Amino acid sequence: MIIYILTIFLFLVGLYGVLSKRNLIKIVIGLAIMEYSVNLFLILVGYVKGATAPILSSDVANKLFVDPLPQAMVLTAIVIGLATTALLLAIAIRIYKKYGTFDIREIKNLKG
């Protein structure tokens, strides 16, 4: 159980970064940390003690595998996470070029 708690704590560290930091790069880092902790949590739930990776081979004696379904889902999620992080960073560098800062308080042109 302590492993689950530590994973959620990692999620909360990322959430703290997103909520309280004002630098855009720090916010992107916080989002990425949250995403990593969710991936790790899904894999932890699918783990079976004493099992091997779900790869069939002729010399595998025990047929006890870890769950392949969370692994397949997380594999998709990792790649999509890379795409979203790259898009966020591209927007961040455009904002820096326009405003000269990463501070989200200084970006006021869209303020109503």
Place this chain on the structure above:
Amino acid sequence: MEILLIVILALMIGGAIFSLEAKDLLSAVIAYGIVGFGLVIAFLLLQAPDLALVQIVVETITLIIMIAVIMNSTQEELKTKWGNKTVVYIVLSLVFIGLFLYIFNRTTGALSRFGEHAMRMSKPYLDPGAEKTGSANLVTGVIFDYRGYDTLGEATVLFTAVIGVLTVLRLKGRKSE
């Protein structure tokens, strides 16, 4: 095994906290690398070698992009002024985080304990998987055979993101009148 996992998770949490609190953006990004590469080791310990391979590639690419962004802008972290509002915000987020942790702790009772996962859902994928898909690796069997359309959608998302990045980063924009 479990203790090793706890040590690596503690290292990841330390790296995450340092990364968010660092005064220099370059060291923040390097400390963020601790989290990603710690995740690679955790995947290896949890018997997920495919994920470890993908994660190590993705983490390297993310670090390269982040360092490129920082080298093209500034390394300095913003100077935070400590006012009354800052303290209120930090206390509010800490209270919210404590509440979240408490609720999660209460609800973990519904989960099966670590390492005692019941394979109800994956039985129909595991047993006839090798004969139906012809793949020795069951994870690739699920991704490219049972969930082939999902993988097609994933490729669509990836290319859409690439188009988005190219659109945002293109040098010539329309001049505002």
